Amino acid sequence: MADARPRTVTFRVRRFEPGRDERPRWEDHRVEVTPGMTVLDGLWKVKEQSAPSLAWRSSCRMGICGSCGMLIDGRPRLACNTQVAELGSEVVAVGPLPNFDIVKDLVPDLRPMFETHRDLRPYLLRDDTEEQDDPTREYWQSPHELEEYLQFSYCIKCGCCMAACPTVATDPHYAGPMPLAQAQRYDSDSRDAGFGERREVLSGGDGPWRCHFAGECSQVCPKGVDPAKAIQLMKRDLVFDLLRLRRRKPPAAVAEAPHGLPREGIPPAPPRTVPEG
């Protein structure tokens, strides 16, 4: 007969508050495991039962927002997307993502990553600002062109790839897998015309050239994105551009009106459901 007693595991949590603690320390907390319990659920129990000052970052609880990236049993993962049972260990070690400064406990300082991300201009760059500000129709894009960047658009900016990257670990100036993969996501978008502007940043010494293809970023990505591939594709595009072998195409044009359909411009927005003001 199966043992009906609830299973308990030890959450070994890394605690550190800069300015107050001299060095990080590990704290053990016993937590009763329920079926389907995630590491994030376990952390909430720890906070409720024995460590009310424990800090971490989380939001959606469903692997969408990318807030709860942590080092769980030695591997960067999303706490909300990792079930305690799947770890199969009696001791669950939870620490902050490596390669970042620590704000407090399990909260990494992701600002350097997002600053680099912003510098690489991760949005559509085009000349037709009027159309973008006041769109009349969508830009035309074939399913094949969509496939060129689709997987890279699944990135949720959780920072797990940055935490796993051995180059980021030693070279703080290296742009890192997330910003580079996102730059490639837009460079390979047929609606974008910003390759030349991003190239100025990417061709420097801290760009994709520092990547030596360890591939850890792709191994740990909780969304199945392959940043290592994006970086290799980026290198190829930049080299082809240098050698004048890169195909230059104008960005996708605004789609023509479909024939035989009474459709004029963008459909009006539905009525408000929340009162204004």
Add this chain to the structure above:
Amino acid sequence: MRDRTLWTAHLGAGGLILVFLGLHMAIMHLGLTGDGLGVPGDKAIDWASVALRAQSVFFAVTYVILVGATLYHGLYGLRNILLELNPGPALRKVIDVGLSVVGLALFAFGTWTALAAPGAATTVGG
């Protein structure tokens, strides 16, 4: 922009190594040449064969290209490893200049060896 050029040259050097080291291996270890130079293929590493190749302009040129490509490829790789140790701007400059000087010195020595070889081979060979 400079790093993109350096990395592209690194790729190019890799391609040259593939061709010229492949040629070297084919000649030295698979005996693919010698007959064409008047030496039996299975005696590619005999002194007579070495001396014969040393007097050939074709081989002198391939040796110089191979030396240059290998030095660039290897030293650029070493530079990448050193830059991963996060040196400061001054040390970075020292690495760049130091590796360039070492590379150029070794290339000059290798080129001199390849170009001086015909005379040496004649002298030693009698």
